[in-house]
Amino acid sequence: MKPVCACHAKPGAISRRTALKGAGAMLGAAAFAKALAPLANWAREELTVEEFVQKHYRELDAEGLKQVLARHERSALEDYGAEVTIGDHRPREGVVFGYALNLGVCIGCRKCVEACHRENNHDRPGRGSYIRVLEMEKGSMDLEKGNARYEGLVPREGRFYLPVQCHQCEHPPCVDVCPVEATWREDDGIVVVDYDWCIGCRYCEAACPYHARKFNWRKPAIPKDEINPDQSYLGNRIRPAGVIEKCHFCLHRTREGRLPACLEACPTGARVFGNLLDPSSAVRKVIDHRRVYVLKEELGLKPNFFYFFD
């Protein structure tokens, strides 16, 4: 008997080729669904039309911005039960912020870390903060050898402590790599993130040589009465999951003329903050009269964050 190939099989019967095709397609579809499944968890719950069509922060007009701020205030009330005020704090002309840190008196107590944690509405269980304090061996300035997880009594013999946060570079590499312009340097030198525009690709986190940017792996968990209600759109408002965050020099305070929270918390007075364009400011006095240096100066990023020993 002559062998019958599939194409000559009786109509109605399922040929081997069809069966294989079907199985292949099903397998493919299942693999595709499985591959996309994490995205479903990632997508923010109920993305509204308003959120979806929201403009870039810099292109919002006054009325549009008001609506956006009101919407975020409402969602803070719905999600956390907290009454908050989200402002739009803008820089002043003639101000560029600078920070100097006296390593000679820093004792590594992490009071600044804790103050930042509370001021900026960080996730409580994750103990988030924009500041990391590195315990360094005296005589070494190798950032990579610092230990950020020291515990117990400080200061320890033979060690010094190096708090690191965003250096607000004049040439920020994190801004250069952002594919969607969700982060930029403002006129007073503060590098900010529009959390509503960030797509969470984490390029900026990789680009920062100071490890100053952090990713929100989950929606911050904060008890209602611990939420700082004094918030800013580009600053300390509660960030959604899946976006990058970073130190913004407490712009909701400093753009109102107040000192940043980490400085007020420092018990030793190691932290100095002020306007770099004002020759009589404390930070300028440090830069003009003391031997200051910046971390990883050879990268040419021109940070506005300086260290000195008294």
Add this chain to the structure above:
Amino acid sequence: MKREWGGIVFSLGLAVVLAGTGVLLVLDGLREPSWPDDRRFSREETSSRLNREEVRMPEVELAMATGETGPDGQPVMQTCAECHADRRPNPHARSISSKGFHAGMDYHHGAQSCLTCHDMKNYDKLHTVAGRPLSMSNSLKLCSQCHVFQHRDFVDGVHGGMSGHWDLTRGGRQRQTCIDCHDPHHPATPPVEAEPPPVLVRGETEPEEKTP
């Protein structure tokens, strides 16, 4: 022949439209998001009046517990002058005897005698090195007579805690004084317990053990 020409014209038209869209998209991508004129800077009024920077002048407890309990259950307190009114001052006292009234005090402040700072004419006061009386709260003036570098740093704003405003046109600033942090009888600050270290969240990896 006619059909061929139609096809070519259609293809060219499509190519032009696609290229145009592409150029527009690229140009849009290159465009900096623009600032509406009224939103770029803060429009808050500036004032030329400067607010003050104030150094804290803490109330100093001038009385010490005698160790006895009064009839009201409260410890009996006695001011410095009450005892020292009829005692002969000892200008050489440099340490605290293990017995007697001051026994509980921890004194480690170089080779200073008590009367380097305390005024023997009025024990409720301090005195400068030149002998002028000074109030108990004015530690800044007292300490800076010797600790000139710390005083210079304090004046420059790089020593000692502060709070308030960096911009004095918009508010005042409060400075802590020496004895807010330093015990005048034992000025070296003891080690403190550090706040807890950061915890790992999902996505972060445990760094290698780096403590030497």
